[in-house]
Amino acid sequence: MRHDNQRKEAFRWTWERQKPALLALLALNNLNSDSMQDDTFRDAGVVAYEVLQNADCLAQPLKDFLYPELLRLFDELQNDTTESVRREGIGFRFDQLGDSRPGVGVKADGLPDILWVGIDGGTVTLNDSDKPLEVSPFYLARYPVTWAQYRLFLDAENGCRNPQWWKGKGQHQQDPHPAMGLR
Numbered sequence: 001m002r003h004d005n006q007r008k009e010a011f012r013w014t015w016e017r018q019k020p021a022l023l024a025l026l027a028l029n030n031l032n033s034d035s036m037q038d039d040t041f042r043d044a045g046v047v048a049y050e051v052l053q054n055a056d057c058l059a060q061p062l063k064d065f066l067y068p069e070l071l072r073l074f075d076e077l078q079n080d081t082t083e084s085v086r087r088e089g090i091g092f093r094f095d096q097l098g099d100s101r102p103g104v105g106v107k108a109d110g111l112p113d114i115l116w117v118g119i120d121g122g123t124v125t126l127n128d129s130d131k132p133l134e135v136s137p138f139y140l141a142r143y144p145v146t147w148a149q150y151r152l153f154l155d156a157e158n159g160c161r162n163p164q165w166w167k168g169k170g171q172h173q174q175d176p177h178p179a180m181g182l183r
Contacts, residue, residue, distance in 0.1 A: 015069040015097055019045030022052065022066060029057050042100045046070055070097065091144075103143050112149035115142040 013021070026033060026048040033047045046068050052058050058066065073090045076082050082090075094101070103115025121137040153159040 012065065013069075015045070018066055018068055019043075019048075022048040022068070025052055025057065025066075029055065031055055031057070042102075043070060070094075074101075099146075101143070103141065104146050104149075106148050106152065110152070112145070112152055114145075114149070116140070117142050 022045050029052065031051050033044065033051045049066060049068050049071075053063060073093060077087060077090055094104075099105070103113055105113050107113045116139040119138050119140050121135050123132045124135055125132045159165075
């Protein structure tokens with residue numbers, strides 16, 4: 001079974017081939033995608049796939065073959081068992097494809113588009129301690145800060161150059177010194 005899955009993956013098209021094929025199939029079937037919107041990727045190819053799927057225009061083998069690479073990668077990110085190295089690879093691939101997911105870019109008003117997720121408070125025990133800690137509810141960005149978002153902080157008048165951000169941080173936070181501790 002594992003060998004069959006590896007063979008299927010080896011012959012699967014990448015998004016650069018899938019997207020034009022999906023858009024062509026949409027046109028050949030005289031279907032309109034104007035009324036549909038993809039909230040995950042804001043991508044015409046993903047919308048085309050969803051319209052074709054809803055119109056029942058694709059046989060199952062073709063559905064499987066043309067299942068958008070963007071959605072397959074997104075499915076992997078939703079899986080808690082996906083390892084961090086693979087997640088990083090998925091992030092690089094999204095970047096190559098022009099990542100349009102909410103939460104990874106810059107909004108029209110010039111502010112970072114951060115997708116916040118509420119985390120419930122509770123009691124946790126850290127690995128290096130046997131003493132439980134009480135944690136208040138908080139918000140965490142669904143995705144790591146991107147370079148486009150970080151660049152806004154670097155370039156903003158009240159951003160990186162504002163001394164308030166560096167109070168108590170020592171003198172190594174100046175231009176000629178290496179940028180350290182950014183993670």
